[in-house]
Amino acid sequence: PPSIVWFRDDLRLSDHPALRAAAKNAAKTGAPVICLYVLDDAAGRAPGAAARWWLAQSLRALGADIATRGGSLILRKGPAARVIAEVARESGARTVYWNGIAQPHQAVERQLEAALAKLGVDSQSFPGDLLAPPAAIRNKEGRGLRVFTPFWRRVLALGDPPKPLPAPKELGPAPTVASDTLETWKLEPGKPDWADGLRETWTPGEASARARLRDFLKHTAQGYVGDRDRPDREGTSRLSPHLRFGELSPRQVWHAARFAAEENPAIGPGVDKFLSELGWREFCRHLLHDHPNLATENLQANFDGFSWKPDAKALSAWQRGRTGYPIVDAGLRELWHTGVMHNRVRMVVASFLVKHLLIDWRDGETWFWDTLVDADAGSNPANWQWVAGCGADAAPYFRVFNPVLQGERFDPNGAYVRRWVPELKDVPPELIHQPWQATPIELASAGITLGKSYPHPIVDHAKGRERALAAYAKIRKG
Numbered sequence: 001p002p003s004i005v006w007f008r009d010d011l012r013l014s015d016h017p018a019l020r021a022a023a024k025n026a027a028k029t030g031a032p033v034i035c036l037y038v039l040d041d042a043a044g045r046a047p048g049a050a051a052r053w054w055l056a057q058s059l060r061a062l063g064a065d066i067a068t069r070g071g072s073l074i075l076r077k078g079p080a081a082r083v084i085a086e087v088a089r090e091s092g093a094r095t096v097y098w099n100g101i102a103q104p105h106q107a108v109e110r111q112l113e114a115a116l117a118k119l120g121v122d123s124q125s126f127p128g129d130l131l132a133p134p135a136a137i138r139n140k141e142g143r144g145l146r147v148f149t150p151f152w153r154r155v156l157a158l159g160d161p162p163k164p165l166p167a168p169k170e171l172g173p174a175p176t177v178a179s180d181t182l183e184t185w186k187l188e189p190g191k192p193d194w195a196d197g198l199r200e201t202w203t204p205g206e207a208s209a210r211a212r213l214r215d216f217l218k219h220t221a222q223g224y225v226g227d228r229d230r231p232d233r234e235g236t237s238r239l240s241p242h243l244r245f246g247e248l249s250p251r252q253v254w255h256a257a258r259f260a261a262e263e264n265p266a267i268g269p270g271v272d273k274f275l276s277e278l279g280w281r282e283f284c285r286h287l288l289h290d291h292p293n294l295a296t297e298n299l300q301a302n303f304d305g306f307s308w309k310p311d312a313k314a315l316s317a318w319q320r321g322r323t324g325y326p327i328v329d330a331g332l333r334e335l336w337h338t339g340v341m342h343n344r345v346r347m348v349v350a351s352f353l354v355k356h357l358l359i360d361w362r363d364g365e366t367w368f369w370d371t372l373v374d375a376d377a378g379s380n381p382a383n384w385q386w387v388a389g390c391g392a393d394a395a396p397y398f399r400v401f402n403p404v405l406q407g408e409r410f411d412p413n414g415a416y417v418r419r420w421v422p423e424l425k426d427v428p429p430e431l432i433h434q435p436w437q438a439t440p441i442e443l444a445s446a447g448i449t450l451g452k453s454y455p456h457p458i459v460d461h462a463k464g465r466e467r468a469l470a471a472y473a474k475i476r477k478g
């Protein structure tokens with residue numbers, strides 16, 4: 001009888017423990033493997049629009065990779081537990097294999113186990129998504145750690161994670177099981193088609209993820225420590241959406257990076273820093289495991305009484321990159337066009353929303369959720385809570401980023417701003433992060449009319465800062 005491999009946010013063939021186990025069994029018994037993906041918007045958090053675009057491309061790439069091994073990817077839609085049980089019944093499969101994935105609610109796996117048990121079908125699940133399972137990193141009371149540095153120390157103390165597994169060479173012949181077509185799922189935009197920028201920027205899929213990792217280790221890792229905070233440089237790996245969809249596993253990244261650093265010790269410090277960033281991904285997933293409502297509930301309950309100031313107009317100006325602060329606007333426009341934003345700028349725009357505008361972090365988190373191709377159920381809310389000050393290991397509440405100073409420090413010549421806010425392209429570097437300081441003559445010669453071609457700042461920095469500190473002081477006192 002055949003077996004089923006349930007693909008989830010692990011859209012790859014190598015280092016896929018569930019697939020490896022099914023393929024091994026197939027090699028022994030000759031039983032075919034059914035590769036199945038189920039679109040189930042009710043399990044966990046339904047992906048936003050940009051992530052759905054990525055998902056469609058990634059499924060296409062996975063389907064092609066499976067086809068070169070003689071198999072095919074079966075697509076079904078609906079509640080995962082019910083759909084997988086149906087496929088098992090239709091095909092006579094006796095075992096279903098999958099990798100456990102950190103997600104807001106684990107209920108779907110339990111439901112699946114119950115549905116399969118009723119049919120007398122075995123379930124086998126494997127860890128495949130993390131460097132260390134949450135159970136391995138607990139404090140004395142059995143709870144997860146809330147501070148990153150000790151967390152990461154504990155992960156490092158576990159030593160190297162298991163070596164990645166090879167991809168199976170053969171996956172055929174595929175049994176005939178009915179499959180949807182990707183087109184009927186409408187994951188990609190119809191009209192208007194807003195995905196041009198995504199297509200220009202990205203090639204989803206396992207092969208491209210691996211190529212990007214190799215390229216990073218060869219060319220970028222050496223300068224990573226100095227360049228990672230510079231949005232005007234290509235200083236980071238840009239692996240986040242590939243990791244989000246599991247086109248690459250953290251174990252593969254870990255081992256490739258360690259191996260590269262052994263070959264070339266000059267990249268050692270860059271690799272250590274890079275792996276600790278991967279540690280943040282891990283930390284966020286562990287938080288999600290312990291706090292399934294991470295996207296909606298403040299981790300620090302004293303924030304529940306915070307007096308946010310809902311303001312639809314200001315929120316819309318922020319979303320569109322029309323706040324009048326060039327570094328903030330550049331970030332939000334980069335996000336809209338490419339589906340990602342540089343990490344330093346994510347911190348600046350998030351701080352601007354929750355502190356200068358006093359808009360609830362959940363509004364910003366929701367916008368990111370819909371527009372990021374790497375939108376991640378752990379990393380997105382955990383980082384928003386970190387910036388807002390209500391998270392685990394959060395930035396202190398009095399840290400209010402000054403968007404002018406952040407721009408001047410991390411985009412010193414304004415190249416990043418010029419790229420994403422082209423109406424400012426002729427403003428000289430010393431004014432590009434605060435065009436309102438320019439004289440009328442300087443503005444005219446740069447072709448700018450403040451309030452027309454580019455907005456006035458929607459809030460004054462000093463006043464915004466004071467207002468934020470006053471609001472935060474109130475909740476600190478309780």
Ligand code: FAD
Pocket residue numbers: 228236237238239240241243244274277278279280281282284341342343344346347350368372374375376377379380381383384387
């Ligand atoms: P690199 O610097 O090359 O880092 C390597 C990998 O480490 C990344 O691909 C990512 O998987 C992980 N990583 C790096 N920084 C972080 C971090 N702070 N938290 C968690 N993982 C990290 N990252 C997401 O993957 N998805 C999100 O939805 C997301 N939302 C964010 C929201 C806010 C408000 C902020 C401040 C940060 C957010 N991040 C998120 C983290 C970070 O900005 C991105 O992971 C990073 O910009 C991706 O670029 P890179 O792959 O070139 O990173």
